[in-house]
Amino acid sequence: MQWLATLSLGHQSADYVAKTSNAKTPDGVVHMANLAVKISSLLEAVARDLSLERKTSLDNLVGAALSEYLLSSPRRMYQISTSTALVEGVYSGSLSSRTLLKEGDFGLGTFDGLDGEMIILDGEIYQASGNVRQRSDEFLVPFASVTHFREDAVFQIDKVECLKDIELACDPHRISENLFYAIRVDGVFEAVHARAVHPLPQGSRLLDAAKTQLEFHFHNVEGTLVCLWSPRYSSSFSVPGYHFHFISNDRRKGGHVLNCTAQHLHARVQVVSQYDVRLPESGSFLTTNFDEDPASDLAKAE
Numbered sequence: 001m002q003w004l005a006t007l008s009l010g011h012q013s014a015d016y017v018a019k020t021s022n023a024k025t026p027d028g029v030v031h032m033a034n035l036a037v038k039i040s041s042l043l044e045a046v047a048r049d050l051s052l053e054r055k056t057s058l059d060n061l062v063g064a065a066l067s068e069y070l071l072s073s074p075r076r077m078y079q080i081s082t083s084t085a086l087v088e089g090v091y092s093g094s095l096s097s098r099t100l101l102k103e104g105d106f107g108l109g110t111f112d113g114l115d116g117e118m119i120i121l122d123g124e125i126y127q128a129s130g131n132v133r134q135r136s137d138e139f140l141v142p143f144a145s146v147t148h149f150r151e152d153a154v155f156q157i158d159k160v161e162c163l164k165d166i167e168l169a170c171d172p173h174r175i176s177e178n179l180f181y182a183i184r185v186d187g188v189f190e191a192v193h194a195r196a197v198h199p200l201p202q203g204s205r206l207l208d209a210a211k212t213q214l215e216f217h218f219h220n221v222e223g224t225l226v227c228l229w230s231p232r233y234s235s236s237f238s239v240p241g242y243h244f245h246f247i248s249n250d251r252r253k254g255g256h257v258l259n260c261t262a263q264h265l266h267a268r269v270q271v272v273s274q275y276d277v278r279l280p281e282s283g284s285f286l287t288t289n290f291d292e293d294p295a296s297d298l299a300k301a302e
């Protein structure tokens with residue numbers, strides 16, 4: 001049973017909002033509207049608590065949340081650093097985890113010093129490095145790509161005997177080889193073979209990290225594959241092709257996926273046509289030589 005509450009917005013003077021909002025019409029005036037919507041009483045309670053906590057009105061709070069949802073582009077991927085930098089051993093954190101989560105709720109990455117695989121799912125960051133832990137603290141991220149996940153296509157994958165079967169099932173849902181894609185696959189997996197990199201001295205190349213990775217086998221586990229697909233031409237920036245990380249529903253198992261078997265998986269694909277790359281402005285990123293093409297090292301390490 002879902003209890004509904006009615007939330008009425010729009011009690012503020014247009015004058016006040018005109019000073020604080022940037023959603024102005026061409027004539028420079030913000031026109032206010034009243035909106036009455038039914039939401040769950042749980043959501044209403046959260047909104048009222050948060051408005052008290054932040055000392056802001058319900059109008060401001062819900063307006064900000066709505067504009068973030070409605071005006072953010074569902075086609076945009078946001079990334080910190082590049083795959084070339086990772087390959088060359090530049091993996092000290094440079095972007096706040098809070099900033100990363102503002103830019104997306106779904107994606108992949110790694111941690112400072114290459115301390116595990118990063119999984120960003122439903123707006124939470126998880127660190128898989130043998131065990132899995134949720135990271136709700138603020139920390140610096142060396143490399144990650146995120147998007148606000150909203151699917152363009154939904155389909156079933158019936159029989160998966162190896163990871164390649166998932167790739168083959170996703171292939172027809174990618175409308176071009178020249179765009180990026182975010183892919184979410186949910187279901188019960190008979191087996192998942194995963195790995196996690198673990199820390200090496202700063203400056204060690206990615207290939208050396210791949211040699212000392214930890215490997216895991218999970219059986220009969222319900223969970224989610226978080227996948228990004230990047231075009232071949234993006235190999236200096238991203239990991240070309242499919243890149244899968246796994247996390248179980250109980251959030252206790254996870255890692256970079258090497259193989260899996262499953263039946264009846266539920267898949268969703270999002271097209272990504274905006275690629276927003278932010279580069280670290282300090283540290284070894286500024287002085288390391290990135291002339292070499294990382295593609296062959298990436299293929300071996302990832």
Ligand SMILES: [Zn+2]
Nearest residue numbers: 117244245256
């Ligand atoms: Zn990975």
